[in-house]
Amino acid sequence: MVGYRFSKYTEKVASDPFENLLELFKELLIHTSGDVTEALSWLTQIDKQHKITSDDYGIADFIDDLIKKGYISDEQRGGGGNFNPTKKMEVSLRRHALDEIFDQLKKSKSGKHRTKNPGKGDEITSELKPYEFGDKLDNISVSESLKNAQINHGLDDFRLTQDDLEVHETFYQSRTSTVLMIDISHSMILYGEDRITPAKKVAMALSELITTKYPKDSLDIIVFGNDSWQIEIKDLPYLEVGPYHTNTVAGLELAMNILRRRKNPNKQIMMITDGKPTCIKRGKKYYKNAFGLDRKILNRTLGLAVKARKLSIPITTFMIARDPYLVQFVDQFTKANNGKAFYSSLQGLGEFIFMDYKDNKRRKKN
Numbered sequence: 001m002v003g004y005r006f007s008k009y010t011e012k013v014a015s016d017p018f019e020n021l022l023e024l025f026k027e028l029l030i031h032t033s034g035d036v037t038e039a040l041s042w043l044t045q046i047d048k049q050h051k052i053t054s055d056d057y058g059i060a061d062f063i064d065d066l067i068k069k070g071y072i073s074d075e076q077r078g079g080g081g082n083f084n085p086t087k088k089m090e091v092s093l094r095r096h097a098l099d100e101i102f103d104q105l106k107k108s109k110s111g112k113h114r115t116k117n118p119g120k121g122d123e124i125t126s127e128l129k130p131y132e133f134g135d136k137l138d139n140i141s142v143s144e145s146l147k148n149a150q151i152n153h154g155l156d157d158f159r160l161t162q163d164d165l166e167v168h169e170t171f172y173q174s175r176t177s178t179v180l181m182i183d184i185s186h187s188m189i190l191y192g193e194d195r196i197t198p199a200k201k202v203a204m205a206l207s208e209l210i211t212t213k214y215p216k217d218s219l220d221i222i223v224f225g226n227d228s229w230q231i232e233i234k235d236l237p238y239l240e241v242g243p244y245h246t247n248t249v250a251g252l253e254l255a256m257n258i259l260r261r262r263k264n265p266n267k268q269i270m271m272i273t274d275g276k277p278t279c280i281k282r283g284k285k286y287y288k289n290a291f292g293l294d295r296k297i298l299n300r301t302l303g304l305a306v307k308a309r310k311l312s313i314p315i316t317t318f319m320i321a322r323d324p325y326l327v328q329f330v331d332q333f334t335k336a337n338n339g340k341a342f343y344s345s346l347q348g349l350g351e352f353i354f355m356d357y358k359d360n361k362r363r364k365k366n
Contacts, residue, residue, distance in 0.1 A: 017057040018065050024052075025062075026096045029085065030204075031197055034238040036072050036083035085237065093237050097204040098212075131165035139167040177218045177262035179255040180206060183273035184223045184239065185246040195320050196241050199272045207233045220258050224251030226279055226286060230258070245279035245288050249297070252304040252315075259313055267313045274320040276329050277301045293329055305336035315339040 021043070028039040040063065047053050053062075066072045066083075071092065073084040085093075128141055148164040180203055188195040203221055210219045211233075222230045225244025228251040251271070259267045277297050278290045289297065308315055315337045319330050327343065334341040 021062045026093055030237060033240045034085050036085060090234050094204040094208040097201045098208040101205040127169040128166045129169055131167050135167045141166045141168055174266050175216050175264045176266045177259055177264040179220045179258055179269050181251045181255055181271040182223045184225050184241050185244045187275045188241045195274050200236055200239050204236045222251060222254050228254045246275050246277050247279040248277035249280050249300045249304060256308060269313060269315045272318045276326055302336045305333050309337045317341045319343050
């Protein structure tokens with residue numbers, strides 16, 4: 001059973017006590033997988049220990065404001081009298097995760113992002129290069145070209161030739177289709193370490209990043225345990241670990257099927273996991289082995305890594321573990337796919353995934 005130790009909460013400086021409590025409540029709501037009643041119970045306990053409310057504004061006032069402002073619904077769920085998070089709260093949770101992990105980002109009006117490859121693209125930069133046949137005339141730098149003509153030919157014999165022309169460098173605008181795979185096997189909460197909550201936060205932040213800054217990109221999210229299935233962005237706060245083994249093969253097969261339907265030429269898989277594959281499906285039955293690296297399971301997994309490489313689908317693995325034999329497996333898997341691997345702590349997971357997503361802007365394909 002996972003336990004939590006509450007430390008003293010230092011509230012942010014704000015004139016509105018509701019906003020102070022709301023930030024803490026959002027964090028608790030993510031930890032409780034969207035269980036409003038449990039989150040409010042934790043909030044009450046923290047208030048009792050650290051006195052974060054005042055005589056003028058208490059937890060009951062906060063609950064009333066949550067309902068009035070549309071963050072939670074007071075409709076009963078299953079006859080238990082529990083509150084439900086609203087769509088407004090779900091959006092707020094994603095923005096909360098984005099602010100926490102990707103604080104430096106601002107919304108882009110263009111809805112596109114650049115590859116790192118200069119050439120005959122469609123976004124002008126400040127860098128210049130000599131004119132080449134096929135470059136757009138609109139990209140010619142008039143001032144620099146005239147300056148070159150004056151230097152090369154002088155004022156007495158002033159003329160403008162092709163050799164004098166300079167044009168602005170450009171970058172391709174690329175669309176990317178990403179599938180984010182999240183491991184929800186039992187090991188994600190083993191040994192008292194909560195690994196699923198950071199994974200959920202990253203997924204929420206990444207989904208908010210793409211929908212606001214790169215809306216022309218696509219993000220599909222799948223979870224995998226004994227089997228794999230696709231979830232919607234709105235389901236992320238409610239994601240929980242199950243009594244599952246790790247069927248990485250099922251997750252990769254589903255991810256590749258999703259990407260096969262995407263028309264974007266640039267495709268990638270990001271996988272968050274903390275362990276080795278321990279399960280595959282043979283017909284209607286499961287073949288499971290949690291002891292070491294099973295050869296049958298390993299071969300099926302590596303085979304899919306090779307298949308993804310042939311389909312030009314790189315796989316980036318974010319490993320929340322550093323056991324030597326697990327590192328060895330990830331190295332094998334990464335080599336088979338020609339992908340990338342990061343061995344991340346829970347605290348650095350969001351930064352790793354953000355940087356990889358930003359850097360993984362590939363050359364536009366014909």
